[in-house]
Amino acid sequence: MDKKKIVVVGAGVTGLTVAYRLLKSGGNFEVVVLESEKQTGGKLKTSRFAGLLLDEGADAFLARVPWAKDLFDEIGISEEFVSPSSRSASIWINGSLEPLPSPNVLGIPLDPDSLPSQLLNSDDALKIKQGGKPSKAIPEGTDVSIGSLVRDCVGDSVFELFVDPLLGGINAGVVDEMSCETMAPQLLEAARHEEGLITALREAQQNSDPESPVFYTHPNGMGHIVEKLTEQISGSIRKDSNVISINHTNKQWVLETNTGSETADAVVLATSAQNAAKLLTSVSPTSSSRLSDIEHASVSLVSFAFKNSDISIPKDQSGFLVPRSAGMLMTACSFSGNKWAHLDDGSQTLIRVSSGRVDDQRHDRLSDEELVKHLTDDLAITLGLDSQPLEFRVTRWPTALAQFKIGHSQRMKETIDLLADEAPGVFISGSYHFGVGIPASVRSGNEAAVSVIEKFGIN
Ligand SMILES: Cc1cc2nc3c(=O)[nH]c(=O)nc-3n(C[C@H](O)[C@H](O)[C@H](O)COP(=O)(O)OP(=O)(O)OC[C@H]3O[C@@H](n4cnc5c(N)ncnc54)[C@H](O)[C@@H]3O)c2cc1C
Known part of the structure; x- marks a missing residue:
């Protein structure tokens, strides 16, 4: 197979994952990563503050889902990870700090008796005790908002006191409009349990190890993980290279950057949806317009x-x-x-x-x-x-x-198909595919690399 040149745009954790996977795949690839900033890592950025190494963006990643942990295991840094000394958080409720319910799943209390009396509406406390069945079944393949699901199964007070502050805060979003399928698939699955949401969540909790870490970070900050990942692919990265446009000429993709042009057999955009939309304007107007709709x-x-x-x-x-x-x-x-x-x-x-x-x-x-x-x-x-x-x-x-609105995953599938039709050889990945966190970004990077490998083959 002729060597194929793949250009990855963006050296955040997604772009670094794509490049790492392609270079380790055994395929005959030349990989170039173009990053507009002076440093790699995107939202993983650690710097010295008050004499300590403090993260300016993401400061941890979920330990109980795969993808990020798997990648970091592979590059040999997992043994250095640490987990939080304190796990309990509070919520500002009616002028004071109240601890989050214990136990809870995404803020939903599994035991209403553990909460201070009068905090929860008594009807909602009863709904939890009775297992939290939805008023009507949610068919497989249907997406609903997290807000509507929680309100229906366990009541408005549970949603407004705990779930909305927690998920709305973490995602800076409107939980009443958030896709449950993308942002909280475990709640959607639990709500389909014949005994109700709470019963299913309690069962899942009983089967999990309460001592296993929920989050990991590196004591030198998330930037250290980026350094280690960057080392694996260092010859491929070009910093200070802002991609301005992409066009198709003579069966090749041509990327105009602030420092000149770059040709490629395939391109993987590993930026935000907004930046990907700008770069796709001329080669795939339909997918560009869909991506620019993602708030x-x-x-x-x-x-x-x-x-x-x-x-x-x-x-x-x-x-x-x-x-x-x-x-x-x-x-x-x-x-x-x-x-x-x-x-x-x-x-x-x-x-x-x-x-x-x-x-x-x-x-x-x-x-x-x-x-x-x-x-x-x-x-x-x-x-x-x-x-x-x-x-x-x-x-x-x-x-x-x-922001992941109801039906997001279906819209993403359609957008990827449209892109494959309009601009075969251009792929998209990033934290707007499967969820906002680092594991979901790595997952998206993995999938983009698989798409490139499927297009060109390994041998
Ligand atoms: C404040 C904050 C806190 C967070 N906390 C957590 C947390 O604790 N845990 C967690 O799991 N997640 C957290 N996240 C989310 C997580 O950081 C991101 O989802 C993840 O880092 C996204 O990685 P990415 O590579 O997809 O995008 P980015 O990190 O945005 O990387 C994209 C890269 O592309 C480059 N780029 C863009 N356009 C171009 C172009 N035209 N040419 C060249 N380069 C370009 C950018 O400069 C950037 O480096 C947090 C996010 C924020 C903002």
């Missing part, structure tokens, strides 16, 4: 370092979530030093405060100083903070988190 939320994070004596946080908590009904700018606050032992140096308290939802972009209109001021005010309300930080750092993530 993305922008988020801003402020990391603070306080002198230990200047701030009081519950030592057994990893952080807290703020529901949209509270009207605050802050959506979540992570106690980094409680969560990760390597971020507790004994003298300062590190916290990361998030802001921004797809329908609340106030943070985008604020200057860095105004953002810090507003979030410090929110910390004063929630934690009683009355001191100034030793240091703070603002990180902005524009159009960062894809």
